Each structure stands twice: as C-alpha cells, then as structure tokens.
Amino acid sequence: TALELIYNLTNPVVDPVGLSAYCELKGGDRLIELESKLIAQKNLGPLILAYNTTLESVWEGNDLSERESEFSQAIGASYEVSPRLSVGLELLHEFVFLEWRDEEKIRNLLVGPNVSYRRQNWFVTMTALAQATDTKDEPDFQLRTIFGIAL
Secondary structure, three states: OEEEEEEEOOOOOOOOOEEEEEEEEEEEOOEEEEEEEEEEEEEEOOEEEEEEEEEEEEEEOOOOOEEEEEEEEEEEEEEEEEOOEEEEEEEEEEEEEEOOOHHHEEEEEEEEEEEEEEEOOEEEEEEEEEEOOOOOOOOOEEEEEEEEEOO
16 A cells, blocks of 8 residues: 655746655555655756656565665656657666665666656656666666656
C-alpha cells in the first residue's frame, strides 16, 4: 500500500520555473519505504526541460533491519510535437547506498527516450532507460510509466 502526494509550488507556464514537491510513503509486510522529490520544470515554447532530485529510504526484512537508501538525479528534455504529444530524452544518475554506507554505494547511469500523451485532465508518460554503466545486480533496462490526473 502506498500514499503519494504532490504539491505544485509554482507553474512552469506562468512562472520563471515550475517547482513541485513530491512525497511517497509505502508500507507492507516487512517493508517501509519513504521517497521525496523536488521537481523543476521550465517550458520554453514547445521545449520542456525538467530536473528531478530524489532521496529514498527503504527498510525491509522481518525486523526491518535491512536498510538501503538511494539518491538520484534526472534531467530531461522533451519537444511538444502537438498539444497532446511530446517526445524527448532523459538521463538518470543513481547512487544506491547499501545499509546506508557510503563505501558500499552503487552508481548507475541510465539514458533513454520518453513519450508523453495528454488529454483533457490526464496524462501518461513512458520512459525506456538503458544502463550506460556496467553495474552488476542492477537492471540493464527500465521501463517507467507515470499516469496522472489533474483534480
């Protein structure tokens, strides 16, 4: 079970930069996860530039003693082909800290295309990311999907 909250601080269309704060709390049997993001977006006509910074902490196991954290940064650019469709490119840089220790960190660099479709009050964005680093025990490919509804 998860709870996600996003609050738009500024609007990328009317303000110099759009800023949003995001928080997710996930819990389950032998799992607690807390994720926070700061999202920045700048619209330059049909060009959309975005930057996300994320901090995530996970506690797992029978007594929640298995700990891991992740710091990541993502940057992307998309071009609005039409009012409903955008295509672009994203770069994701991840640092995974096993047991919250700096000396055991894993570094990943992923890059790939994205596509976004908007209609009325909803949108869907898909990103296909391929690992540019050769990090063992990490996925070589990630497919990410975001679906949103404006209330």
